[in-house]
Amino acid sequence: MSGLRHRERRHPDATAIAEYRAGLAGGRRGRRLAAHVASCARCASVSDQLAAVSSALSSAPAPPLPDSVERRITAALATATAPAREAAPATETTPARSRHRVWRLRPVLAVSATAACLVLAGVVYLVGFTGSPAGPVSSSAASSSASSPLAGVAAPAAGSAPANSAAKAAFLVTASGTRYEPATLAAQVRAQLAAHGSTPAPASSRALQGAQRPSSAAAGAVPSAALTGCVLHLTKQVAPTLVDRATYQGQPAYVIAVPDRVWVVGPDCTASNPDLITSIGL
Amino acid sequence: METPDAPEPSDADLLRRHVAGDPAAFGLLFQRHKERLWAVALRTTCDREDAADALQEAMISAFRRAKDFRGDSAVTTWLHRIVVNAALDRVRRRPARTVSWSADPDALEPLLVPSPRADSIDTRLDVDAALRVLPAQQRAALVLVDMLGYPVAEVAAILGLSEGTVKSRCARGRARLLPYLAHLRGDSAAGGNQPVTDAVSPEGGGG
Numbered sequence: 016m017s018g019l020r021h022r023e024r025r026h027p028d029a030t031a032i033a034e035y036r037a038g039l040a041g042g043r044r045g046r047r048l049a050a051h052v053a054s055c056a057r058c059a060s061v062s063d064q065l066a067a068v069s070s071a072l073s074s075a076p077a078p079p080l081p082d083s084v085e086r087r088i089t090a091a092l093a094t095a096t097a098p099a100r101e102a103a104p105a106t107e108t109t110p111a112r113s114r115h116r117v118w119r120l121r122p123v124l125a126v127s128a129t130a131a132c133l134v135l136a137g138v139v140y141l142v143g144f145t146g147s148p149a150g151p152v153s154s155s156a157a158s159s160s161a162s163s164p165l166a167g168v169a170a171p172a173a174g175s176a177p178a179n180s181a182a183k184a185a186f187l188v189t190a191s192g193t194r195y196e197p198a199t200l201a202a203q204v205r206a207q208l209a210a211h212g213s214t215p216a217p218a219s220s221r222a223l224q225g226a227q228r229p230s231s232a233a234a235g236a237v238p239s240a241a242l243t244g245c246v247l248h249l250t251k252q253v254a255p256t257l258v259d260r261a262t263y264q265g266q267p268a269y270v271i272a273v274p275d276r277v278w279v280v281g282p283d284c285t286a287s288n289p290d291l292i293t294s295i296g297l
Numbered sequence: 298m299e300t301p302d303a304p305e306p307s308d309a310d311l312l313r314r315h316v317a318g319d320p321a322a323f324g325l326l327f328q329r330h331k332e333r334l335w336a337v338a339l340r341t342t343c344d345r346e347d348a349a350d351a352l353q354e355a356m357i358s359a360f361r362r363a364k365d366f367r368g369d370s371a372v373t374t375w376l377h378r379i380v381v382n383a384a385l386d387r388v389r390r391r392p393a394r395t396v397s398w399s400a401d402p403d404a405l406e407p408l409l410v411p412s413p414r415a416d417s418i419d420t421r422l423d424v425d426a427a428l429r430v431l432p433a434q435q436r437a438a439l440v441l442v443d444m445l446g447y448p449v450a451e452v453a454a455i456l457g458l459s460e461g462t463v464k465s466r467c468a469r470g471r472a473r474l475l476p477y478l479a480h481l482r483g484d485s486a487a488g489g490n491q492p493v494t495d496a497v498s499p500e501g502g503g504g
Contacts (some may be wrong), residue, residue, distance in 0.1 A: 031477050033468035039461065062480040068471045071478045072443040075424035080335035084349040091353050094322060095360050287349065
């Protein structure tokens with residue numbers, strides 16, 4: 016590796032010293048290294064610095080798991096429960112809707128990943144590294160598809176028009192005005208499903224009882240990209256049977272249902288932060 | 298965190314209960330180890346969103362594959378292995394990114410959450426940035442050994458490598474980070490936990 020043939024004036028490189036410190040330099044080579052480091056101020060200093068590197072690494076505080084990430088994973092685990100028990104993918108239970116599984120990418124994450132990359136690049140810059148790992152800065156959200164590991168499936172970039180058709184295909188949002196309560200949640204959801212069919216299809220023009228929103232609510236509104244990401248994240252990309260803007264325990268909330276489960280989320284639900292209030296089986 | 302009937306179930310108990318159909322067991326397991334697993338994912342990917350994705354992917358995978366766990370390693374080793382693999386997979390699949398400005402200023406914030414000790418912020422930012430210069434495989438080994446303090450033997454089990462390979466990757470990683478982190482010597486040596494002089498004695502260097 017670090018072809019070491021050190022004589023009096025030939026110093027081992029940092030890698031050789033690090034290997035020696037790690038116990039990887041045995042026998043004669045190890046003894047030579049030991050003798051050299053012991054007698055050479057410069058290499059002893061390198062050895063000290065290597066210890067300092069380990070020390071800096073071990074003393075760097077670990078950033079705690081963000082609440083949003085924890086909630087998201089907890090929610091994902093909650094939704095993973097049902098399919099795992101039957102060992103059947105969700106698509107097989109709802110074959111008719113599989114064509115709606117168009118969004119595999121969570122748009123909010125794509126944007127956030129870009130932001131995270133940007134900040135880290137900024138940190139690198141501030142720290143004063145000479146070789147910048149980041150490429151040239153380009154403008155706008157151009158990288159939302161480029162930065163996605165799943166680019167090519169769909170590119171629901173913020174503010175990009177093509178995303179609209181995909182959103183339309185996925186589901187529409189009703190606003191039934193229902194006041195959902197914990198004790199009656201399942202029954203109220205069933206009532207909603209019965210009231211306007213099991214799927215709020217895009218073409219549905221059925222009027223909803225007690226709708227608060229004058230026009231758009233009756234037919235169902237096209238969801239925002241954030242809400243779409245949230246819903247499909249929770250349902251594991253399965254088109255929901257109900258997405259209802261309403262209240263839960265008096266607070267604004269979305270009630271999201273698939274045939275066997277209901278989620279209640281806060282109004283700011285996104286894929287990366289589902290803001291899950293509760294979830295029950297149907 | 299505690300259940301009335303079994304005050305402190307072992308990881309293996311929880312996994313068995315999960316396989317047997319206990320809906321809460323896996324969540325308890327996640328709660329128990331989430332911080333360390335997050336640290337592994339975050340440090341290995343060097344990217345918060347990738348880390349979140351990797352951790353989620355890994356937990357779902359562990360959740361589903363729990364019945365395949367043979368018990369020939371600790372549950373934590375198994376969990377770590379799944380997380381590291383998911384994290385490395387993320388890094389591998391990550392295309393060379395072009396940096397662009399985000400429309401969402403909130404997305405920047407989580408990275409900048411200050412840690413309690415002001416002086417540790419500099420260290421953390423330096424370390425975060427420095428880790429990015431390492432190849433991912435090297436970084437994974439160094440993160441587990443030096444940052445999280447796991448024994449080399451356990452890291453070897455997590456990564457599926459020989460102990461010698463783990464030590465070698467760590468040694469190379471430390472050497473490579475030296476130009477970036479050596480300046481922290483003053484601060485960290487004072488509060489650090491590694492004897493700075495051990496290499497001077499020929500017997501030293503256990504590793």
